[in-house]
Amino acid sequence: MTTGLSVVSATTLTPSDIEIATRAADHFTRLYYTTYDSDTRVVDLPQFYRPTSTLTWNGEPVTGVDGVKNLVENMPPTKHEMHSFDCHPIPGSQPPSLLVVVSGNVHPRVFSQSFMLLPDSTAPTTKPGEVAKYYIGADTLRFVG
Template sequence: MANLTEKDIELASRAAEHFTRLYYTAYDGATRVDDVAAFYRPTSSLTWNGNPKQGSEGVKELMLGMPPTKHEVHSFDCHPIFGNQPPSLLVTVSGTVTHGTASTVPSKSVDKQPRVFSQSFMLVPDANAPQTQAGEVAKYYIHADAMRFVG
């Protein structure tokens, strides 16, 4: 098995940055139920604050019961995983999220207040995506996702 090169690590970091930007933009968007579900496959697993969901349909179910959100990513890190080329990626993200808007949440609710979150993703290369050129970021889907409020 070959070691990861600096180029592999640089491409993985770019892929993680690209993914993070797209994912949270979709999550906070008006069409988020379908947009976020597209990041997952039927075999993907999600644990949202201790509540397990399965696949893109489980993600849709979760999103339908959730008020609008606004995420602010404070940091993310990416670790390429040996075995595939391009490698799978373990991406960890931390930041704050606000649930609800003035019109959707009662005024005495704890929502509308930013909450600190930590989220970990296992991204796997998408074999169904068009092949990438050398130096281009690979296409990934979410194989596993674990999100937890930490504050």
């Protein structure tokens, strides 16, 4: 039988957890969009995903590393300008999964993108206070203007 205390401790995030998650999301978004806009994106961008990852790009679903690679191979060069992001740590694991919502411009369009970032169990173990390593479990991009 589970006590109320153990349920609360498994689902409660500390201010430190939230601060570390926000740093992880900031690091992730900067690296992701820099990679997306690079000349090597066809090779490098799929590394953010796993075979089970899903991406919905303006209503069109693709799955896995190969699906992402096929999608970006056919896109013209991009230049993303991120205006804001929000990070929502999802309690239940340590480090927590992250829901990251981004808004910005990719010339000349306005976009909104949501990521479900999952802790990367294959990455080296992080020390307390370090930013965890994540991969994209799910990704949805929509042009909104």
